[in-house]
Amino acid sequence: MDKETLLARVAEIQWCHTIDLGNGVVTPGLSKTKHLATDELPPIEGRSVLDIGAWDGLNAFRAEQMGASRVVALDHYAWGVDMAERNRYWDECNAQGVVPDYRLDETRFWHPELPGMRGFELAKEALGSTVEAKVGDFMKIDPAEVGTFDVVLFLGVLYHLREPLAALERVRALCNGVAVIETSSIHIPGFESEGLIRFYSADELDGDYGNYFGISAPALAGLARAAGFNSTKVVAGPPQLRKSRRPQPPHVYRLLMHAFV
Ligand SMILES: C[S@@+](CC[C@H](N)C(=O)[O-])C[C@H]1O[C@@H](n2cnc3c(N)ncnc32)[C@H](O)[C@@H]1O
Numbered sequence: 510m511d512k513e514t515l516l517a518r519v520a521e522i523q524w525c526h527t528i529d530l531g532n533g534v535v536t537p538g539l540s541k542t543k544h545l546a547t548d549e550l551p552p553i554e555g556r557s558v559l560d561i562g563a564w565d566g567l568n569a570f571r572a573e574q575m576g577a578s579r580v581v582a583l584d585h586y587a588w589g590v591d592m593a594e595r596n597r598y599w600d601e602c603n604a605q606g607v608v609p610d611y612r613l614d615e616t617r618f619w620h621p622e623l624p625g626m627r628g629f630e631l632a633k634e635a636l637g638s639t640v641e642a643k644v645g646d647f648m649k650i651d652p653a654e655v656g657t658f659d660v661v662l663f664l665g666v667l668y669h670l671r672e673p674l675a676a677l678e679r680v681r682a683l684c685n686g687v688a689v690i691e692t693s694s695i696h697i698p699g700f701e702s703e704g705l706i707r708f709y710s711a712d713e714l715d716g717d718y719g720n721y722f723g724i725s726a727p728a729l730a731g732l733a734r735a736a737g738f739n740s741t742k743v744v745a746g747p748p749q750l751r752k753s754r755r756p757q758p759p760h761v762y763r764l765l766m767h768a769f770v
Contacts, residue, residue, distance in 0.1 A: 515635055522628045525587065526567035530635040536565065536628065542665055542763075545571075549744050549765055551687045553577050556659035559683055561647050562587070562666035565628035569640045572662070583643040583655070586669075586719075588626040590618045599718055608711050609718045611671075648675070652682040659686035667692040668714070668722050673706070677736035680768075687769050688738065694764035695723040696747045704728035707759060714761070723759065729766055738768040 510518075515534050527538035545568065554576035560569040563582030573580045595618045602609040623644065633640060643655060648670060661684040670676040680688050693714060695707045707723035714720035724732070730741040745765035 510635060518631055522631065523592075524565055524628050526565035526628070526632075528565060528567050528570065528632050530632060534635070536632065538565070538567075545664070545689075545691075545765075550575075550689065551660055551767060553660060556686065558660045558662065559583060559655070559658040560662040560664075561680070561683075562664065562669075563629065563642075564588075564625075566632055566638075566640060568662050568664060570632060570636055570638055572660070573638055573640050577660075580640045581643050581655070581658070582629065582640050583645060583647060583650075584626075584629075585644065585646045586614060586625075588623045588629070588644060589620055590614050590625065591620055592625065594618050599712070602718070603712070611719065647679060648672070652679060655683055657683055657685040660684075661688040663688055664691040667724070668720050671721060673722055673724065674732055674735060677732050677738075677768075681737040681770070684738075684768075684770055687767050688733075689744075689765070689767055690729065690733070691763065691765045692729065693720065693723050694729070694747070694762050695725055695759040696762055697725075697759045700725075701747065702727055704731045723761060724764070726764055726766070729764060733766070733768040738770060740769045742767045742769075 512532050512534060519534060519536055524536040524538045525540045526536060528536045553572050555578050557579045558572040558577040560582045563569045563584045564587045566582050569580050569582035599609050629642065661680055663680050667673060667676060667690060695705060703725060704727040705725040706728050709720055712718045726743050726746055733741050743766050745763060748760065748762045
């Protein structure tokens with residue numbers, strides 16, 4: 510594909526991820542999530558990788574470029590839900606002071622032709638990638654149908670799920686090595702060693718009604734063990750709060766943990 514054609518096709522899509530497609534073309538991703546540093550990832554070369562909640566596929570393509578033997582990108586909501594339509598409904602709910610009905614994602618806002626997958630497909634084509642796509646709700650899909658992987662990427666998904674322990678049990682069922690779990694966490698000075706889970710009943714976290722939980726590092730480690738992982742390691746953890754700063758807990762921060770089988 511020549512550069513002009515690629516640029517025109519990129520411009521037709523609303524991107525979540527900023528992906529370097531080569532030839533000077535970079536997708537204009539809306540996500541503000543920090544890209545994973547190489548030392549935040551376990552060894553990838555020669556290993557099979559499953560990216561749960563892959564969206565445009567940034568991390569799946571990255572795993573492929575790092576030499577993974579096989580990469581599967583799995584997603585559901587971002588590929589099938591008309592986000593613009595849903596956001597208008599959320600704005601209406603906000604104006605009326607009511608909490609949106611999440612079930613409409615899979616009825617009123619659901620498009621079986623998967624319009625949200627266009628970014629992933631175009632990036633895959635432009636990169637000449639062999640990453641495999643798997644469409645499905647991670648919480649409903651039969652794990653036996655997906656198989657097991659050496660590395661499972663579970664990045665920015667846990668806080669969206671209504672059943673965190675059941676979700677981690679599913680991650681465990683798909684993992685025969687290490688799961689890389691990135692989620693939104695909470696830090697309450699004086700309660701650092703407590704396993705706390707904060708529930709967001711509306712759109713308090715980033716204005717998103719689909720964000721439900723802030724999970725402290727000890728709570729995530731405990732959930733991972735309860736789900737059947739043998740050990741965990743915090744790779745990016747609580748912020749170093751300035752001593753002089755007046756505590757205004759809870760502080761929200763990005764937590765990255767490796768959970769080992
Ligand atoms: C905040 S985005 C994170 C995207 C990407 N993993 C990243 O870190 O940039 C959450 C992703 O999880 C997906 N997701 C949420 N719930 C899911 C489920 N039950 N099954 C499959 N994918 C899901 C969404 O569709 C979306 O692509």
